[in-house]
Amino acid sequence: MTIVLTPVWSNGVQKLKVTSAPPAKLAHGLTPPMLDDAVHAQRCLAQLRSKDKNIEKYIYLSQLKDADPNMFYRLCLTNMAEFTPLIYTPTVGDACIQYSHIYRRPEGLFISIKDKGRIGQILRNWPRKNEARISVVTDGSRILGLGDLGVNGMPISIGKLSLYVAGAGIRPESTIPICLDLGTDTQRYLDDPLYLGLRQKRVPMAVMDEFMDEFMGEMAKAFPKLLIQFEDFATDKAFAYLDRFRDRYPLFNDDIQGTGAVVLSGFINAAKLSSAASGRPLSDHRILFLGAGSAGVGVAMQLQSFFMLQGLSKEEARSRIYLVDSQGLVFDGRGPMAEHKKYFSRKDYNGPALTNLTEIIKFIKPTALMGLSTTKGAFNQSVIEAMSALNPRPIIFPLSNPVRLSECEFHEAVEWSKGNVLFASGSPFPEQDYNGRTLYPGQGNNMYIFPGLGLGAILSRASAVTDSMVEASSLGLAESLTPDERADDLLYPRIERIREISADIALAVIRAAQKAGVDRSADLRRKSDAELLAFVKERMWNP
């Protein structure tokens, strides 16, 4: 039996009718005589590549995914480096901005503040309740670095879930993209006649708290085996809802924890190369963050474990990390600050405000610079030259998305550091030839982590996602570089190996869940590592 979703109009509003269709007979004559599968794959690729604009490619691919998911995922897996920037960052950013204009058909669940009091009823409209295993939930309040996009944030949930399917073999039917509509504070959407969301400002936090309590409770009832990934909530909400729900439900926040894990992993590999060049011990690194939002502070929290793995105490680890926000260096003497910045706020500086990044670098002498500030060009020539003067191999990670908000581009970092930079960015950049050598940029994006972390949590039936599971995903990724990849100074594995990497990460996550006692698949405890890895790979869906 096949589930058929048909859009129907009722009182001027589109609804989805859910019906079950009997399996269609393979009727002769309804397809062309020479429709060969392999040739059709070539045809689809040619159709995709014939489009000039990436947004047109995005639309083509989302229609292909709907019409022929097997073909979509097959092409995705065999052309990962080409597809990822189209279905994910940077193109998904444009798709979000324009979502209300390019919208074709429903692809996920929309739950609005007007549904408060009957959220459970709405969730039960989802057609494949028993199969639901993973949901990416956004409220659209901070999509990539693009700000409050309201319900136009839906493509980020869809894009992340496509990567779960492609990257970790989660079954497509097990995924639920969700966009919550709590209003938007972006006036151009409120004024846009095509905008698909509620035409109202965002509700106050206290109202949202009540809504979220109902939403999470009803999600657990409707989908008892579901893992939830919170995505692209504005920083205050990101921290507040992770804190509020993480002990009650299996969930993680991708921007805080997934980003923390992916950057820790790339940093471990970069620090080894940097220390090999400088002769300084790993425990001597100092990390400066530009940007102190959910991503900046999430990554800073996770990077403490790098120092603790070198034998430093938590307090010593914290002292190796410096935050800079839009007002400059974050220090106690500066005055009142948001709660999430307090932990890393410096107690050992009490001079005048330090606002110039190059001056701050000369003062602090960091070995690594992390950009999560949404500020294009913030890592300019003077900044990168200051880092290069201090370090034979400076670590420079401009992690803001999409590409046009990146703190610097790869070719700039290569040129200004004279080819010595150890680089990873949030969105992809092309490789560079420098003095007869090919240099490869890393992509420090949580897309390397969440598919494997999610798969591990799902297969172990984890009742919670612990810090130890997140750290295990990071170490699993750091260790997954092949000798060839290390020879090229790569900080992250090649994306074409994502399935293999996700399996390794899932194995590490399952073991961490078992150690923490949050696993509910007791039989997996009896398997050896080799048996468990084989089990993980067997469970992966293949197109």
Ligand SMILES: NC(=O)C1=CN([C@@H]2O[C@H](COP(=O)(O)OP(=O)(O)OC[C@H]3O[C@@H](n4cnc5c(N)ncnc54)[C@H](O)[C@@H]3O)[C@@H](O)[C@H]2O)C=CC1
């Ligand atoms: N590479 C990856 O995997 C990920 C990247 N990100 C990116 O990180 C960026 C930040 O995300 P959030 O932390 O959630 O946003 P946010 O808006 O909460 O934080 C931005 C931070 O940057 C600071 N900032 C803004 N302008 C600045 C300036 N001119 N100088 C210094 N600091 C400045 C702000 O004070 C704030 O602390 C986004 O672009 C997002 O796409 C987020 C998650 C994952």
Ligand SMILES: CC(=O)C(=O)O
């Ligand atoms: C990659 C990601 O999660 C972000 O930029 O928000």
Ligand SMILES: [Mg+2]
């Ligand atoms: Mg995100």
